[in-house]
Amino acid sequence: MNDFMEIIKGRRSIRRYLEKDIPDQILHQVLESVKWSPSWANTQCWEVVVVKDQARKEGLLETLGDTNPSKKAIVQAPVVMALCGKKESAGYYKGQAVTKLGDWLMFDLGIAAQSICLAAHSLGLGTVIVGLFDHDKAKELLKVKDGYEIVVLIPMGYISKDSSAPKRREINEFTHYEFF
Numbered sequence: 578m579n580d581f582m583e584i585i586k587g588r589r590s591i592r593r594y595l596e597k598d599i600p601d602q603i604l605h606q607v608l609e610s611v612k613w614s615p616s617w618a619n620t621q622c623w624e625v626v627v628v629k630d631q632a633r634k635e636g637l638l639e640t641l642g643d644t645n646p647s648k649k650a651i652v653q654a655p656v657v658m659a660l661c662g663k664k665e666s667a668g669y670y671k672g673q674a675v676t677k678l679g680d681w682l683m684f685d686l687g688i689a690a691q692s693i694c695l696a697a698h699s700l701g702l703g704t705v706i707v708g709l710f711d712h713d714k715a716k717e718l719l720k721v722k723d724g725y726e727i728v729v730l731i732p733m734g735y736i737s738k739d740s741s742a743p744k745r746r747e748i749n750e751f752t753h754y755e756f757f
Contacts, residue, residue, distance in 0.1 A: 584699050589742070591703025592650040594734030599655050603700050607658075607733070610696035616685040617667035623689045626659040626719045626727075636718045637730060640711040647707045647732065654732030658693060659719055661727045662686045686728045693731055703736040 604627070611625060628634055631652070637659075638651045651657060668674055668681030694704045707730040716727045 588698040593737040610692040650732040
């Protein structure tokens with residue numbers, strides 16, 4: 578358990594990468610973590626587009642705003658994973674949303690994104706979750722099918738510059754027993 582907590586505590590948002598390819602077997606291990614991620618009623622609503630082509634990464638760069646701190650990461654990382662989700666699958670039963678919160682696509686993809694980031698970190702890779710971009714342009718560029726949404730881009734590669742842990746709230750600052 579201590580090793581797992583070290584992985585959680587050690588993972589950072591990495592935006593600078595070495596010019597070094599990720600071996601296919603390492604990439605496969607990261608994708609394996611998505612396969613085993615939990616999802617609503619095992620719907621596994623995720624799809625992952627693995628982007629290695631430099632021209633396509635530059636196209637993704639064009640979907641980010643000028644102030645996005647991850648702009649360099651998109652083109653510098655050897656791999657960018659585009660995490661997509663099937664709409665009206667997670668959180669649905671017989672075509673109807675069954676909870677107050679409706680579509681659980683974001684929840685399930687959040688779990689998958691965390692799996693990617695933790696698996697990558699455990700294998701010596703860095704990642705950053707990028708959510709601020711023009712989703713429709715990225716969807717078009719990556720030819721994501723109708724009925725699916727692109728949710729996040731995750732640049733991934735060998736770390737060029739590590740960063741220290743940001744300040745965290747103490748457990749007693751966010752934990753409530755019996756009542757909020």
